[in-house]
Amino acid sequence: MQNSLFPRPVEQYGDSDLLEAQRLDHGELVQFISHLHGLVTRAVSLPPNVPSEQILSLKEDLDMAYETSSGLADDQSGNHSAIRELTVVIMKTVRSGADGDRLAESELEAEEQARAAHYALLEYPIVADLLRPDTLIGADELAATLLGETPEALAAALSLFDAVQLSELVSESRMLLNGRAGTETAQDRLAQMEDYLMEAGGSSVN
Incomplete structure (x- = not known):
């Protein structure tokens, strides 16, 4: 898909x-x-x-x-x-x-x-994939990959990142979704990322 x-x-x-x-x-x-x-x-x-x-x-x-x-x-x-x-x-x-x-x-x-x-x-497969030393998820694919996960899988994956990394992910996700139509589900995942970042005590760079 x-x-x-x-x-x-x-x-x-x-x-x-x-x-x-x-x-x-x-x-x-x-x-x-x-x-x-x-x-x-x-x-x-x-x-x-x-x-x-x-x-x-x-x-x-x-x-x-x-x-x-x-x-x-x-x-x-x-x-x-x-x-x-x-x-x-x-x-x-x-x-x-x-x-x-x-x-x-x-x-x-x-x-x-x-x-x-x-x-x-x-x-959660996404967690196992991210932890693999030879992960196939490229740095420029990470935000897109996470935005396509279920809420439960995304929550599990986000626990792997520190506040600085979460901030970068939120900023990249915002730029990725900016002006795009038909991304309601991804927008929901972005909101979940933002909430998680706030709870972690961080803030996005943008």
């Missing part, structure tokens, strides 16, 4: 292009599955009294794997469940080491809440 707000027309792809994209998606998925199996092996092979640095490193790698899988093709619910289960096991180990330390326990609780919130954001 064409988005008239984009700076250039969306290319039309043929069957061969689609097959190549599917091949690349499959290769990416196979590579990830291999990486996930490696993480599982690391988790089940942890010896007793393992140094905390190894546990924390594995936990960080699991968090990154969850984020990576959210941007892959096909249904990732199975991989997500596996990563969640592994993370629960790892966190139990971490919690046992913090038993009785109220500050450490409080920090772990806050970390788990932050992780749950991050996982929820990753349910």
Whole structure:
């Protein structure tokens, strides 16, 4: 579906292009599955009294794997469940080491809440796309892309930006929509951006 707000027309792809994209998606998925199996092996092979640095490193790698899988093709619910289960096991180990330390326990609780919130954001494809290091969303396409999202997806995406970035997005979106007819839905998304920016304590540069 064409988005008239984009700076250039969306290319039309043929069957061969689609097959190549599917091949690349499959290769990416196979590579990830291999990486996930490696993480599982690391988790089940942890010896007793393992140094905390190894546990924390594995936990960080699991968090990154969850984020990576959210941007892959096909249904990732199975991989997500596996990563969640592994993370629960790892966190139990971490919690046992913090038993009785109220500050450490409080920090772990806050970390788990932050992780749950991050996982929820990753349910929105736009969030996973934006977080990919090789995202296909160009800098000059970002405003147009966000203006085409649903209110819920836009709210999730906006949480990734700081006040300065939000201000720039609002200004770019205003310029993009200025004088354009038939953009009522996009205007609604712009208003949502403006409200979000105001709540974040920022102001647009225009």
